[in-house]
Amino acid sequence: MGSARTSTDGTADERRQLINVAYRLLGSVTEAEDAVQDAYARWYRLPRSRQEEILSPGAWLTTVTGRICLDLLGSARARRERYVGAWLPEPLPDRTEWGHAGGGSTGPADPADQIVLDESVAMAFLVVLESMTPAERVAFVLHDVFRYPFAEIADVLGRTPVACKQLAASARRRVGVDRAPVTATGRADVVRHIKEAWETKDIAALVGLLDPAAVMTADGGGMVGTVLRPVEGGVRIAQYMVAIAVKAPGLELLERSVNGVPGLVAQRAGVVMTVASFDVSEGRVTRVWAVRNPEKLRPWARESQPDGFVGIRPPRGPAGGR
Incomplete structure (x- = not known):
């Protein structure tokens, strides 16, 4: 193979793409950053002569990151078994809404800032990815999201291109496409109505906004109080939300994008306590995902709300109790 680039020429530009790939594969900004750092470390450990033999360092880094x-x-199952309560992907803020605290741009770039917020990072989509086998997830994300050819994916998985194509097809069936899409405006309206009903402790309004078969899942990681098991049923979720509103007043509830989709952020004294995502179908909320684990809220905890924004004081997000 002929020489195309040197060890320092061209590889840095790949980092953003690799972070985007790794986050969708892992659902964790921290783990994605570690995976990409590991891939770069392996690249720089290669002898210069070996680097010069590699025609596309970007393709090499993608393969290694994958x-x-x-x-x-593959090891996530064991790690999740030790995790306290439900595990949810790390939520991401939209930097156009959620600016850097202090307004400065010095220091290393936050990996979360490099992730493109599109439908492939919506919480609903990431949760579906969690239901796939590791090989299905890699094949599906690399092909259907990033359009890598199956010949390259085969190098990542150590399987034939035909087998990788079958894995992606199996994963695609898990995703499903039978639901009508919800417009951003329609989703935002539903989330706004949820917020208003929660603020006023209007249980009847909440029940009307929640699908009868809705499910709420909360992730505290054993670090903060929250429900350890999903709360099932619109009525039970509404009752739980109102009970929390009574017990824990005083938080500000902000309408903010979460992974590129309208969501809610609860904070106290400028500290984010809960980030909630919603899945909406036919004008009702079908799923609620509430992330409270402080380690997963670091991209939010370092930030401050935009100047001039006046917060409101609704109840606390899903927290405490069983």
Whole structure:
């Protein structure tokens, strides 16, 4: 193979793409950053002569990052078994809404800032990815989201291109496409009505906004109080939300994008306590995902609300109790 680039020429530009790939594969900004760092470390450990033999450092880094993520996904089951309560992907803020605290741009870039917020990072989509086998997830994300050819995916998975195509097809069936899409405006309206009903402790309004079969899942990671098991049924979720509103007043509830989709952020004294995502179908909320684990809220905890924004004081997000 001929020489195309040197060890310092061209590889840095790949980092943003690799972070985007790794986050969708792992659902964790921290793990994605670690995987990409590991891939770069392996690149720079290669002898210069070996680097010069590699025609596309970007393709090499993608392959290595994919393999690292595959290994991490393979060990995730054991790690999730030790996790306290439900595990949810790390939520991401929209930087156009949620600016850097202090307004400065010095220091290293936050990996979360490099992730493109599109439908492939919506919480509903990431949760579906969690239901896939590691090989299905890698094949599906690399092909359907990033349009890598199956010949390259085969190098990541150590399987034939035909087998990778079958894995992606199996994963695609898990995603499903039978629901009518919800417009951003329609979703935002539903989330706004949820917020208003929660603020006023209007249980009847909440029940009307929640699908009868809705499910709420909260992730505290054993670090903060929250429900350890999903709350099932619109009525039970509404009752739980109102009970929390009574017991824990005083938080500000902000309408903010969460992974590119309208959501709610609860904070106290400028500290984010809960980030909630919603899945909406036919004008009703079908799923609620509430992330309270402080380690997963670091992209939010370092930020401050935009100047001039006046927060309101609704109840606390899903927290405490069983």
